[in-house]
Amino acid sequence: MKRHHYxxxxxxxxxxxxxxxxxxxxxxxxKDIVIGEKLSSAELVVSPGDEVRWINKRTAPVRIVFLDQVxxxxxxxxxxxxxxxxxxxxxxxxxxxxxxxxxxxxxxxRYTVRMESAAPSGEMNVPGVVKVGGTNTQPAAEAxxxxxxxxxxxxxxxxxxx
Numbered sequence: 001m002k003r004h005h006y007x008x009x010x011x012x013x014x015x016x017x018x019x020x021x022x023x024x025x026x027x028x029x030x031k032d033i034v035i036g037e038k039l040s041s042a043e044l045v046v047s048p049g050d051e052v053r054w055i056n057k058r059t060a061p062v063r064i065v066f067l068d069q070v071x072x073x074x075x076x077x078x079x080x081x082x083x084x085x086x087x088x089x090x091x092x093x094x095x096x097x098x099x100x101x102x103x104x105x106x107x108x109x110r111y112t113v114r115m116e117s118a119a120p121s122g123e124m125n126v127p128g129v130v131k132v133g134g135t136n137t138q139p140a141a142e143a144x145x146x147x148x149x150x151x152x153x154x155x156x157x158x159x160x161x162x
Contacts, residue, residue: 029051030051030100031052031053032053033052033053034057035055035115036057036058038126042127042129043128043129043131044129044131048106049076049102050132051077052103052130053098053100054100054113055098056094056095056096057095058115060115060116061092061093061094062113063091063092063093063113064090064091064093064099064112064113065089065090065112065113065114066110068109075101075103076104077100077102078101079098103130103132106132106133107132108129108131109129110128111127111128111130
């Protein structure tokens with residue numbers, strides 16, 4: 001009879017323990033952003049759990065850099081972002097290479113694709129935004145609208161010397 005109580009205790013612990021684990025939902029949709037002379041979609045709307053995949057179709061390498069902080073707690077998958085001598089918010093892609101992220105939380109994620117250019121600086125930055133959960137689901141203070149601006153005002157006061 002005691003063995004029977006141990007089995008129920010184990011089942012109860014496993015059941016209660018699993019309830020506290022975070023659940024990750026994935027819609028199964030993969031949304032591609034093809035990088036050529038420009039982005040195939042500079043503004044992409046996805047559902048939470050969708051995988052956003054960048055594909056470099058240029059003959060030269062590119063870098064994808066998130067402009068907004070994307071902590072690991074906001075993603076359910078990440079492929080080719082970060083690595084040896086590369087920050088977690090950056091992906092370096094050679095020709096035909098891919099990188100991807102599955103965003104868990106609604107909001108805006110701004111990024112730029114840095115690529116070689118014939119411009120005098122030798123580099124071109126192409127901006128993009130991923131809207132997770134549609135256009136009106138931005139959580140307060142966690143994401144920034146791609147159209148928002150920040151203004152800083154500085155006031156200088158000088159006092160005459162005696």
